[in-house]
Amino acid sequence: MMSGIALVSDKGVLLNAAADDRNAPFTIRGLTVSYGQVPAVYSIDFTAPAGSLIGILGPNGAGKSTLLKAAMGIVPVVSGQVSFFGKPLKEARYQVAYVPQRASVDWDFPATVYDVVLMGLYPILGLLRRVSKADKAKVAESLAKVGMQDFADRQIGQLSGGQQQRVFLARALTQRADVFLLDEPFSGVDAATETAIISVLKILQLEGKTVIAVHHDLSTVSTYFDHLFLLNRKAVAYGSVTKVFTKDNLVTAYGGKLGAAQLDAIGL
C-alpha cells in the first residue's frame, strides 16, 4: 500500500517526469476542469511523492482550489485521471483527507467544536453506531494536536477565524489519512494559528504522510514547503522549492500581477 516510499529518497529531483508513479500517494494525469467553456485548469500532470509537503501557488483565479476540488471529486472533471496510491478516489477514500476553505460553510450552523470534529469519524461510525470512548478519545487527540482541546463544547459560531480553521484541520486529522489536501489553510488566520497549523503539517510530513496545501503568501513558501507547484491554469513549474521558487518562474506564473517590489521583498 505504501510502496511509494521509494520515491522519498531524493526530494530534490523532479519526480513527476519519468519516475514510476503508479503507486505514488497522489497522482494527477492530464486533468482538465472547466466552468462552462473556459478551462479553470488545463491538462495538469502532477505526482506527489510520499512524505512531501507541497505548496500549490499561483495568482487569483489560477485554479488552485479547483484543482483540489476536482481531485476530491467535488467538481466534475472534463478529462484526466486522479489516483491515490494507484487507486481511484472511490477505493482510497479512507486514505485521503480534505480540508475545505473556511469560508465555504455557514459557521452559524448549530453545532459545537466536538460535533464538527466528530464528522471526520462518520465514515467509520456509519449510520447508527454509537460513539464509543475510543472515538471520543480520537476527537480529543485531534483537538489537542491543533491546540483546541479547551474548546470542545464551544459553539462553532463563537470561534475566531483562526480557531475555525484549526477545527477544520482537527476534523481532517481524525480521519487518520495518509494524504492531506488543504485549501487555503492559512487564509485570514492569526499568526498563532498559522504557526500551529504549519507545525501540525510538518509533523504529518515526518510521519511519512503527504501534505498538499493551496498557499498564497510568497514570503513563507521556502520555510513552509519542500515542494512547490506553480499553477496558472496550466502547470508553470513543479519540483523542489529551491529549484522552482525562482524569479523567472514566479513572473511566468503571476505575469504582471507581481511587482518588482514584491520580488525584492522575498529576496529573489
Added chain:
Amino acid sequence: MLGDALSLSLGYNATLVTLGATLLGAAAGMAGTFLYLRKNALISDAISHATLPGLGIAFLIAVAFGWDGRQLAILLGGSALSAALGLYFVNWLTRETRLTQDTAIGCILSVSFAFGVVLFTIIQVLPAGRKAGLESFLLGSTAGMLYSDALLILVLSIITALVLVVFLRPIKLVTFDASYSETLGISVRRVDFIILTLTLAVTVLGMKIVGLILIVALLIIPAVSARFWSEKTDIILITSTAFGALSGYIGSAISAVSAGLPTGPIIVLCAFGFFLISFLFAPKRGVLAVALKHYQFQKTVHLTQGLLSLALRQSIYEPKTRRLLQRFGYIRADGVVTEVGKSLAAKTLLNEKRWSYWQETLRESDQFDGQVVFSLMDIETKLTQDQILLIDQGLAARKGKKL
C-alpha cells in the same frame, strides 16, 4: 368546549382530525428542520404549487375511467407525481442553465399554479366536477376526514421520524459542509433526495388538512422558531417537531369548536404564535435578550471608560457617560467624584494596567483569541491568582526601573 377538543372528547371525527393534524405537524417540523438548515426552505413552495396540475389531471383521468375522482389515494398519487416532476425541473434548471435556484423556483411555482388553475376551471364545468371539491385542497378541509386518512398520516410521520433518525449523520454533514461530505463518499445528491422526498411526502399529505398554499408555513415556521432556542442540531430537531405537533394539535382543536374557522389557517397561526414567543423571548437569540445584552455591553463600555477617565483625571465630554456615572453614584451632579467612584476608578485603572502588562508579556498565543476587549473584563475573574501575582510583580519591577 376547547377543553373538550384538546382532550379529544369531541367525538370520533374531531378526534381523528386533531390526531392527524398533530402528527402532520410533527412530520413537517422534522422535515422542515433540515430544509431550513440546508437553506433550501423555498423549495417547499415549488413542491406544494407543483402538486396542483397533478391533482387536476389525476381527477380527470379517474373520471375518464369511470372511477370516483374524489378518492384520496388517486388524487394524492397524482399530486405526488407532478410535485416530483416540478422538483426535478427546478433542479434541472439550476444545474444545467445559468438560472439561480430562486429564479427556477419562481418559474416552476407560478407555471404549475397557472396550469393547475386552468385545469380546475375545466373541471368545474364538467358534470362530475361540480361536486369534486378540489378547491378544498388549496386551503385544506378537515370535514369528512376518514380513518384511513388519519392512518396514512400516522404512517407517514413514523416513516419520516425513522428516516431522519437513520440518516441523521449524513443529513447533518451535508447540511453543514456539502463539499466535505462528498469527499467522505457521502453523496450530496442522495442526501438532498432524502430530504426532498420527505418534504414532498409531508406536502402531499398535508394538502388535505392544511392545504397546499399553507403547508409551506408548517414546514418552515416550526424549524425557524426552534432555531431561536438552541445551538444544537438534535435539540432544534426535537423542538421543531414539538412546535409543529403542538400547532397542529391546538390549531385543529380550536377550529373544531368554532364552526366555520378553517383548520389550515388556524394551525399556521398557532405556529406563528410559537414563532412570536421564540422570536421575542428565547433566552439567547431572542430579540429581547439580544437588546438587553447590547444595552448591558454599552453600559459596561461607558462606565469603564468613564471610570478610567476619572482615575486619570481627564475630562468626560460624552453626556451619556456622565449620566451613567451619576446614576450609579460615582460622581455627583456637580461633577465631583464620590468616594465609591474614587475607589472603583482606582480599581478600573489597576485592571487596565494589569491587562496591558499581561498582553505585552505573559499572554499565551491565543488565549481569549479574537473574542474580547480585555479592558471590559474583570481580570480577577478571568486569570488565576498566581497569574495576577506574576503580573503585579512585573508591574512593580517596571515601576522600580522607572524610578
